[in-house]
Amino acid sequence: MLELSMHILDIAENSIRARAKLVKISIVEDSAKDRFSIAIIDDGEGMNRDTANKVLDPFFTTRKVRNVGLGLPLFEHAAKTAGGHLSVKTETGEGTHVLAQFMHSHIDRQPLGSMSETITVLIAGNPDIDFLYTHKNDGRIFTLDTRDIKKELEDVPINNTEVLKLIKENIEEGLNEIGIKNNG
């Protein structure tokens, strides 16, 4: 896993398995504080304290097909390597809140990668789930809310490939406007 946008896709997939209805992905880049933060907040099933204590252990997983669960441990590793940390706040029935912080200028901070691909893949695979993506770069903000798009589309599915293309281009353009390079 070499890009932050890949980790984001991976953690958001966890939210989807936890039957979330709304997944909020929020990225804040602050050059004055030299900080890069990523929050993934869902309204899914959440976890009890016992499970929550074990999620950062790579040899813990809730799945039966294999004995390892690397999503959160890899994300935590990426944060720690870049002078940051990762925290998971959750409670049964209360959703899960994953926050990862990085030193923005750290040489080992992974590049963001393609958020437009991450978001379109999430929407394409999960048309019934809503995603709210906000990206702040030193006060400039880009927002994409699938609830707004669905309202306009009425009965046209949001995973229609033309709609997906429009969303992808919108993210690329929007990130460009706030000074974010979508691929690096």
Place this chain on the structure above:
Amino acid sequence: MAKIKIEDLKKIKDKVKAETSLRAGDRRVKVTVHMGTCGIASGAREVMNALITEIEESNVSDVIVTTSGCMGLCSREPEITVEIMEQEPIIYEYMDTNKMRQVFKRHILNGEVQAPFVLAKGAERTK
């Protein structure tokens, strides 16, 4: 701030309405891209994007794309499952964007299973 243009969405809406009135019984093929940690780390996102682009460019509306988790064969990721109606599902292994385009054109559109990339036949189980 870049906003999705409402006119653009309306255009798509009108087009989709015109198309669906011409065609009945869509959803001929379902393609599942395995999107577990292992899949993502080995390139499933790029594979899925290549697939979405192929569908968009070929103008077909009876192919649906979805994602699933890991089925335990992490070393053979990226994997996809192609299910054509009333046919046995085919699971492909070690996918990349080029193989994805080939599978789309030859298998999904023309019905020729791309044997060199096949991992297994039959339904997947992800638990």
